[in-house]
Amino acid sequence: MPLTEEQQGEIAEARGHSAATLRPVVPALEARLHAPIPVLDHGLVRVVDYMGDDAAVVQAARVSYGAGTRTVRDDAGLIRYLMRHWHSTPFEMCEIKLHVKLPLFVARQWIRHRTASVNEISARYSVLDREFYIPAPEALAAQSATNRQGRGAVLEGDDAALVLALLKDGAARAYGDYEAMLDEEGPGLARELARMALPANIYTQWYWKTNLHNLMHFLRLRGDAHAQWEIRAYAEAIGEVVRDWVPLTWAAFEDYRLNAAQISxxxxxxxxxxxxxxxxxxxxxxxxxxxxxxxxxxxxxxx
Amino acid sequence: MPLTEEQQGEIAEARGHSAATLRPVVPALEARLHAPIPVLDHGLVRVVDYMGDDAAVVQAARVSYGAGTRTVRDDAGLIRYLMRHWHSTPFEMCEIKLHVKLPLFVARQWIRHRTASVNEISARYSVLDREFYIPAPEALAAQSATNRQGRGAVLEGDDAALVLALLKDGAARAYGDYEAMLDEEGPGLARELARMALPANIYTQWYWKTNLHNLMHFLRLRGDAHAQWEIRAYAEAIGEVVRDWVPLTWAAFEDYRLNAAQISxxxxxxxxxxxxxxxxxxxxxxxxxxxxxxxxxxxxxxx
Amino acid sequence: MPLTEEQQGEIAEARGHSAATLRPVVPALEARLHAPIPVLDHGLVRVVDYMGDDAAVVQAARVSYGAGTRTVRDDAGLIRYLMRHWHSTPFEMCEIKLHVKLPLFVARQWIRHRTASVNEISARYSVLDREFYIPAPEALAAQSATNRQGRGAVLEGDDAALVLALLKDGAARAYGDYEAMLDEEGPGLARELARMALPANIYTQWYWKTNLHNLMHFLRLRGDAHAQWEIRAYAEAIGEVVRDWVPLTWAAFEDYRLNAAQISxxxxxxxxxxxxxxxxxxxxxxxxxxxxxxxxxxxxxxx
Amino acid sequence: MPLTEEQQGEIAEARGHSAATLRPVVPALEARLHAPIPVLDHGLVRVVDYMGDDAAVVQAARVSYGAGTRTVRDDAGLIRYLMRHWHSTPFEMCEIKLHVKLPLFVARQWIRHRTASVNEISARYSVLDREFYIPAPEALAAQSATNRQGRGAVLEGDDAALVLALLKDGAARAYGDYEAMLDEEGPGLARELARMALPANIYTQWYWKTNLHNLMHFLRLRGDAHAQWEIRAYAEAIGEVVRDWVPLTWAAFEDYRLNAAQISxxxxxxxxxxxxxxxxxxxxxxxxxxxxxxxxxxxxxxx
Incomplete structure (x- = not known):
């Protein structure tokens, strides 16, 4: 159960308040707003806010390129042109804010994308919850023999059992140590120190806000077959969101980035x-x- | 008259379409949406879109600092604490998009703020309009004798008349040259070359999108007494917008930035x-x- | 003559002082250091400082990807692999600082690249020099009939003569107005106001510092056939510098970016x-x- | 012993090769180049490369503010003026590259500074070393009763012994699990999965490159009394480096940032x-x- 009662209350409250706005509204994204999309065993992605739509991309491009663009191309054609010719600033005119719950080792890959705003739960201030990522059996793969960063065959039998046992027991013991160190009847260790004992599969949470251009860059790299399977799961969930949010941009992104080839x-x-x-x-x-x-x-x- | 008929039509259309949203809505900013705020003689600022409000700042901060913050401080107090202690990421959770019409020399100062998204009208694609900034008499000041970047006394009499005449005649002649070079019956010079002849007081336009943290940094530097008077006029217009948008943040910004002293x-x-x-x-x-x-x-x- | 006597003195002094360093040194770039490369009629590019070399790219990549990479690939192969697979951070480990003199309208295109550090001469503090870009005859082209941002045929005869006369006379008159407004015996207008009268072909100068990754992005966009010819002249001059600085990276950049095709x-x-x-x-x-x-x-x- | 033999060899080799350069050279920093500064129990900071010096800051400022600045102020006075008035771009003209070895939880705080270039050892490609941060007894502090993010009294007696035992045993067990999961005779789990089991006090390494302006921002926030003690240890080590590198800038930074008061x-x-x-x-x-x-x-x- 990835959401606390408090968070569920907040979501219900957020989805219960509708108000009128003069801003662009995307009904398909409104339908998703605030609701969690499950990812991995305890993770989630949910859209907290957004700005703009396909028309906002077009509006910005038409400011730059002037009235002449109006007659020759419809919106879809203009967006395809922008994508094909690597124009980035019109896509920066859309913004999205996500609440993400994710394992710490995924967070470490994710944060390497510097052009975003982040507010993460701080283990200096708060005691982290006892939630750890334990891979599903089909995600437990051996080291690839040919690719130093890749996975090979799925583990089976005793090998899989051993790994799952080590991960589960290790997480349980580490969290037990964490609690023992924090214990106010015992050491009462500072939270900022006690968290040192927690392994990299513990879940963390953040608000993550970025623009559509940088988001597509993230999706291209982190949705790629070379990316670690766990972060790809998040990229795929976000991809579904983007498809609903800006369908014309997404179609162009698929043709000119995801399915495109770069040939020397x-x-x-x-x-x-x-x-x-x-x-x-x-x-x-x-x-x-x-x-x-x-x-x-x-x-x-x-x- | 700073707006074309086409732009007026777009504004009327934008203000005519209201829709329901589950996102945060700021009624005081909705009232301003799309409507131009005049600045200088032909310039304007208008809010095209926004994301978030004071509560979004608080929401992000509470994720970072955890449940413990909930009991001890109300929203205003938390925002003041964040501002006083230079926390920046919660303020990045709000975003605003402005349409700005401004003289080119102001645009050159403005663009030095790198943490924003910009789509500017391109003089390679479009023929620029015949609109130039001509300072009002009270803005025509002599070079300061004591401050190398500042203005001294307001010009009077013949001096003012001479400057106004030179600026007006120079702009008219330059625009005439521009049209003569572009003339398709004459040279038909490429637009990207003809624009070389245009002086720095010609108006340009852009969409400018930034987050609240970076916007406050902009307002602090460009609203300062050392900034050029013309860009300060824009900073003041935007300041009014921000006051309506995030009143708690604005009050903290005034106390801890605009009116604060940095003492060595x-x-x-x-x-x-x-x-x-x-x-x-x-x-x-x-x-x-x-x-x-x-x-x-x-x-x-x-x- | 694009350099003042003072600047020539500084260059001679800078090239006269050699010192020992334990940092990576690139002899081919040392040979270029401080010396101006002419661009356009009065412009220049010169290398003021640099950090790193091809080996610094490799060093950073080997930290990331570990000892395993050591045996399988030599430096050139590793750099080609990084470029082919869009790895960017190793290329960020090299940095270069350029002094550039360029027409203001070129500066306006250039500054759109936000990931760089810039110190530009300020026309609020200083009186700008009387130097304007006047295109060579072969650069005076008509508006393209098929490409809204492009140039068509080179102007000839009376058309060319008219344009050159308008540009030269316009610049001379504008500079005369500028001086008349600044005249301390006359209006003594503030410099920050008087510069409004100056056209976009006046030269400005700046120090521009960026890393190798962002520089290659700049060179790809601004050296492209769709970029304005004047900024391409700068991109080409800088390309020569980069080829001397990091020859392995440059060769990979040519194959995988400049000469590569993106196919949907x-x-x-x-x-x-x-x-x-x-x-x-x-x-x-x-x-x-x-x-x-x-x-x-x-x-x-x-x- | 924080350095591998291979790294020691690289350092000796790097310090053994001196070459002539026409770039600015800072002898006090050359003396430090490549040599590790120990931090915490197994950590280090070492300068790998640098660009610029105090004179480079002055050079850039003089370009911006023109010849007039030359007579009125010496270099130290100009640098103090720039710092006092929050001019940032001249300080961006200096760049430094550090090799840092640091516990993972410190790395997570550090990486929040987005305006830097980073190449970190990847646990997808490499097997991490068995090195963990175990606090010295005087760094083992209780949670502060008054400050949710702070430390209170130092732990003593049984409390300290318990915490040290839990941290040491936990790290040993976790590393044992890591090796067991990686074991090619056993599960041979993919490295990118096995690293999930490692706790946040394991050491990681990176190359980190940033400019002087952003570095000072980092030092102000991470050297502050509110920062976690462990990252402050790194900030202090880097502060010593900066003092040697740009002594005039450092003195101004101390007066106008580190020791300055912001009063509302x-x-x-x-x-x-x-x-x-x-x-x-x-x-x-x-x-x-x-x-x-x-x-x-x-x-x-x-x-």
Whole structure:
């Protein structure tokens, strides 16, 4: 149960108060406002506030590029043009604020995105709750033999059981130590010190606010197949939100970022030779083995 | 007349569409939404969108500092505490988007604030309008003799008349040259080149979006007595907006920033000696002439 | 002659003082240090200071990715891998500081890059010099008929003569007005007001400091064929500097950014069908006319 | 012993290679380059690279404010003026790169400063070392009864012994679990998952690069009495480095930031009444209890 009673009360209260506004309103996002989207075993993402919509992107772009843009393109076409040509400032005109509950090791990856505003629960002020991320069996994977940062086969049998036991027992013991150190009848250790004992799968919470441009950058990197599975789960949940919020922008983002290919100069030369009917080998192509493999995968000739 | 008919139509349309939202709503700011606030002779500021309110600042702070803060302080007290102790992230949780029309030389000072999103009308794409800032007589001041960046006495008589004539005639001639170079029956020069001829008092426009923390930093620097009078006029107009938007934050900002004094270590030593009844002279105080003068002004002993 | 005697003296002095350091040193960049590279008619770029080199990029990456990276890749290969996979922080470990003299309208485009530190000459404090950018004949181009932000054919004959006369005379008159308003025997107008009369082709100067990652982003956007020719002249000058400074990074930047193609998901589908021997028409491809044109150009089938 | 043999080798090699440069060189900082400064039980700070010096701050300020500044102030006076009047960009012209080894919970506070470049060792790629921060006895303090984020009395006797035992045993067990999960003969769990079990007092390492302005902001907040003692230890170590690097800037920073007082508008009114000889009570002063207490402390009337 990821939400405290107090938080549930706040959500009900927030969803109970509707008011009139002259600002842009996105009904599909209003339907999501304040309500938690579950992620992992105890985590969540919920939209707390937002500013702007697809039309706000268009409005900003039309200020920059002037009246001439009005006749030639409809909104969807303009947004696609902006995305294709790496225009970023119109997308900065939309803003979103999320409440996120996430394991500490995911928070450490997430916070590397510097262009956002964050208010995180402080373990100097508050005693953290006894909630830890314990992976589902299908997420317990072995170290990849070929990729230093990746996962290989899913663990089975005794191996999986051992890992789950170590994670659960370790978390329980660490939280027990935490409480023992904090105990006012005992050491009464300062909270800012006692939290040292807590492992990286404990859950933390924050408010996280960023603009649409930076959010898409986050989603591209953290939703990528190279990102750790746990942070991708958050990226996917947020992606669903963005799709509802700014559907035209999301469609352009899928075509020109998520599903797009970046092909190097030497890689394009290989493609052009292939298109001209030539059979091209890696030797002499100027590409390294890794580049060659990635390029062949892009054109469906991998493996 | 600072607004085109098209813009007036957009404003009327924007103010004509009200919708329900579950987000925080600030009625006093809704009343201002989209409507232009005149600044200088042809400039304006208008609020296009906003996110959050005083309660959003409090909400974020309470996440960080935990339940313990709930009982001891009311919202106003918490906001004052945050401001006094330089906590910045809770104020980042509010965001505002402004449409601003301003002379180019003011835009050049403004853009130095890097933590904002901007979409400016592009003179590569559009032909700029024939609108120039011509100072009102009371704003036409001589160079200060004592302050290299300041203004002295207001110009009078022939001096004022000469300056006004030069500014008006110069702007008219420059705009005439601009049109002549653009003329499709004549040179048809590229817009991106023709705009070179336009002087720095021509008006430009942009959408400018920033968070409340960065906005207050802007207002402190650009509303200061050392800032150029023209940009201060914009800072004052925005200050009125902020007062309506987040009244508790604004009151704390006035007390702890706008009206606060920053006193150096040596300056505090002087004050403590004075409070102990000692007569202190600058000699031996460790303060430079400038610092001494500034300190005496702070305690009402200037001049 | 773009440098004052005082600046020449400073350069000679700076190049005359060599000292020993334990920091990374790049001999090819030392050879350039402090010496101005001419750009446009009166502009310049010169390297004032730098931090780091290709090895600093590698050093930072190896900290992140650990000892395992040491055996599998040499420095060039690692840098290419980082660039290909959009790793940015290792490139942030290098920093450069430039002194730039540039027309004000170029400065306005340049300053939109927010992730840099800037100290610009202030026309509130100083009287600007009488130096204006007057395009060379081959840079005087007509407005493009097909591209709203672009240039078309070079002007010739009377058209060119008219534009040059208007630019030169306009600048001369504006500077004369400026001096007349500043005249201490006359109005003695404040400098911060008098500068309003100066056109956008006057030269300004600044110190500009940024890291290698942000610099490459700047070079990609401002060295692009869509950027205004005048700022591209600066991007090209800086590109030469970067090539000398971090040659491995520059080579990877050329392959994976400058000469790379970004191809959308639908675009890749078209290419894969073509590679399979199919003749593909735009109808039914899912690409807009603009996207189709850009894709055909990438594979050498434009026109 | 905080440094691996490999790191020691790198340091010796780095300190063994001197080369000539035309850049500004600070001999007192060269003496420190690459050499580790111990912090806490296993932590360190070492300067890896730097750019600029006090003269670089002055050089940038003189560009902005022009020739007029040359005659009236010497370098120290100009730097004091810049600091007093909150000019930030000249201080951005200096840059420093540090290698830091620090406990993970300190890293989490540190990373909240967003205006820096960071490359941290990745526990996805590398197996972390068995090194944990175990506080010295004098750093083991009870939770403060009056300050929710502070420490009270130092623990003694059995309380201290219990806490130390829990921290040491907990770290040992957690690291044992980590190794057991990674064991290639056993589960061979992916490193990115196994690191979940590690507590927040494990050491991590990063390269951290920032400019002098942002560094001073960091030092002011993290060297403050309200900051956690462990991060203050790092701030103090870096403060010593900055003092050697830019002594004029450091002196101004001490006077106008570290030792300066920020006094609110109502607080200044109280001081002025006191200076006029009046006896002022909190009632009627307009100050809250907290503000009054802080003000009295500033003028040595606390307690």
């Amino acid at each position: 100069g030497p890689g394009m030369a290989v493609l052009c030779r292939m298109l001209a009917g030539e059979t091209v080998e890696r030797e002499g192509s100027g590409l390294s083995a890794g580049e060659w493999r990635e390029l062949m995968a892009l054109i469906g000739r991998g493996g | 270590g040596p300056g505090m030593a002087v004050l403590c000696r004075m409070l102990a009844g000692e007569t202190v002279e600058r000699e031996g105080s460790g303060l430079s002439a400038g610092e001494w003068r500034e300190l005496m002004a702070l305690i009402g002993r200037g001049g | 998901g639908p675009g890749m589908a078209v290419l894969c069908r073509m590679l399979a021997g199919e003749t593909v028409e735009r109808e039914g491809s899912g690409l807009s006319a603009g996207e189709w044109r850009e894709l055909m150009a990438l594979i050498g089938r434009g026109g | 508008g109502p607080g200044m009114a109280v001081l002025c009444r006191m200076l006029a000889g009046e006896t002022v009570e909190r009632e009627g002063s307009g100050l809250s209890a907290g503000e009054w207490r802080e003000l009295m402390a500033l003028i040595g009337r606390g307690g």
